Amino acid sequence: MSLDENCIFCKILRGEIPSDKVYEDGDxxxxxxxHPQAKVHVLCVPKSHFSYLSEMGEKERGLVGKCMAKLPEIARLAGIENGYRVIINQGEDAGQTVFHLHIHILGGQNMGENLL
Incomplete structure (x- = not known):
């Protein structure tokens, strides 16, 4: 597990900052x-620090693939029953504020076509 000393998500992964855990495994x-943007808003954070999709090597691609495969289970554990939205922000212009790749799972409400 490669973590960054100053990254807030790495600090959460190391247990230095508490979080309301929904799911955890070795990856x-x-x-x-x-700061939820929907009734249910969960972040899925890989246990390896890299900032962008564009920085993925073979190892990171496998890790992100594992995260994506777990999303249905994580959504269910979070209490999402009728569908969810998955978002990965890539860079500041996309709204990325923490530069440790992470996946947003939003649901628990009708997301409608006006909520992107």
């Missing part, structure tokens, strides 16, 4: 967002 941690 990832999923926890509730402290």
């Amino acid at each position: 990832m941690l999923a926890f509730r967002d402290i």
Whole structure:
């Protein structure tokens, strides 16, 4: 597990900052967002620090694939029953504020076509 000393998500992964965990295994941690953008908003964070999809090597591709495969289970554990939205922000213009690749799972409500 390669983590960055100053990254807030790495600090959460190391247990230095508490989180409301939904799921955890050897590859990832999923926890509730402290500033939710939907009724249910969970972040899935790989246990390896890299900032962008564009930085993925073979190891990171496998890790992100494992995270994606777990999303249905994580959504269910978070209480999402009728569908969810998955978002990965890539860079500042996309709204990325924490530069440790992470996957947003949003649901628990009708997301409608006006909520992107």
